Amino acid sequence: MTVDLHGTFAVITGAAQGLGYAIAKAYTREGLRLAIMDFQAEKLASVEAELRASGGDCTGIPVDLTDAEQTDAAIRRAMELYGTPRVLVHNAAVLIERPLLEIPLVTWQKEINIALQAAYQLTYAVWQPMTDAGGGSIVYVSSRAGIEGFPNGSSYCAAKHGLEGLMKSLSGEGKPRNIAVNTITPGMYMHTPMSERNYPEELKQQWVDPIRLTPAFVFLARQDASGVTGQRLNAWELSQEDV
Numbered sequence: 356m357t358v359d360l361h362g363t364f365a366v367i368t369g370a371a372q373g374l375g376y377a378i379a380k381a382y383t384r385e386g387l388r389l390a391i392m393d394f395q396a397e398k399l400a401s402v403e404a405e406l407r408a409s410g411g412d413c414t415g416i417p418v419d420l421t422d423a424e425q426t427d428a429a430i431r432r433a434m435e436l437y438g439t440p441r442v443l444v445h446n447a448a449v450l451i452e453r454p455l456l457e458i459p460l461v462t463w464q465k466e467i468n469i470a471l472q473a474a475y476q477l478t479y480a481v482w483q484p485m486t487d488a489g490g491g492s493i494v495y496v497s498s499r500a501g502i503e504g505f506p507n508g509s510s511y512c513a514a515k516h517g518l519e520g521l522m523k524s525l526s527g528e529g530k531p532r533n534i535a536v537n538t539i540t541p542g543m544y545m546h547t548p549m550s551e552r553n554y555p556e557e558l559k560q561q562w563v564d565p566i567r568l569t570p571a572f573v574f575l576a577r578q579d580a581s582g583v584t585g586q587r588l589n590a591w592e593l594s595q596e597d598v
């Protein structure tokens with residue numbers, strides 16, 4: 356699709372570092388205006404300053420996405436500032452590996468809520484405005500943990516599986532509204548703070564800068580329901596193609 360993204364608006368969660376930060380840089384280069392969200396307020400402010408200094412139109416909105424009220428307020432603020440997003444990239448997540456008996460209910464709820472409850476809330480908030488605007492693109496960042504399980508990853512795997520189900524259901528509902536809904540998995544080892552904490556040494560030998568996965572996210576920003584929707588995409592593979 357040859358949609359001109361220049362001047363359109365995107366919301367990106369988890370943009371203070373890692374993959375979300377890389378997507379924010381790539382979208383700024385494409386001329387999108389951005390509301391970037393994260394709970395690391397200081398880091399988020401420095402990303403905002405960096406993107407503004409490079410000519411971008413970007414506002415950092417600090418928010419703890421485990422908190423329903425804060426999440427609602429954050430997406431309302433984003434739309435007050437920039438109107439209806441053309442694209443919503445829900446990328447924030449947390450991965451802390453430990454066995455089930457070390458996950459109390461409150462922790463379980465937080466980890467599921469960052470990924471899944473926030474996905475529901477952010478999508479709910481933009482669903483009608485996107486419809487009224489003629490369409491848009493919603494992207495949930497998934498993982499191999501969205502289709503496989505691994506020991507000591509119960510909350511993460513459950514949340515990512517949930518995102519896959521949400522995508523499959525909403526992509527059908529999105530068709531008459533011209534809203535594309537997709538998930539995307541990195542498909543390559545990435546050098547991010549999450550990976551620094553979790554990767555064994557051999558994977559650190561192979562990791563790449565997440566900026567190399569961002570052509571896939573630019574491709575997805577151009578979609579609506581007449582293009583790619585209802586898919587689980589591989590960011591690395593897609594970024595190798597001429598998209």
Ligand SMILES: NC(=O)c1ccc[n+]([C@@H]2O[C@H](COP(=O)([O-])OP(=O)(O)OC[C@H]3O[C@@H](n4cnc5c(N)ncnc54)[C@H](O)[C@@H]3O)[C@@H](O)[C@H]2O)c1
Nearest residue numbers: 369371372373374393394419420446447448498547548549
């Ligand atoms: N790193 C990998 O190898 C890998 C593999 C598969 C999938 N993923 C997925 O890619 C996405 C990005 O991962 P990453 O490696 O860049 O992770 P990261 O931990 O480096 O970055 C995640 C961002 O989310 C933010 N965040 C976490 N909890 C939050 C909350 N409660 N409210 C608001 N923001 C919050 C963090 O502050 C951080 O800036 C995640 O969805 C992750 O599950 C990563």
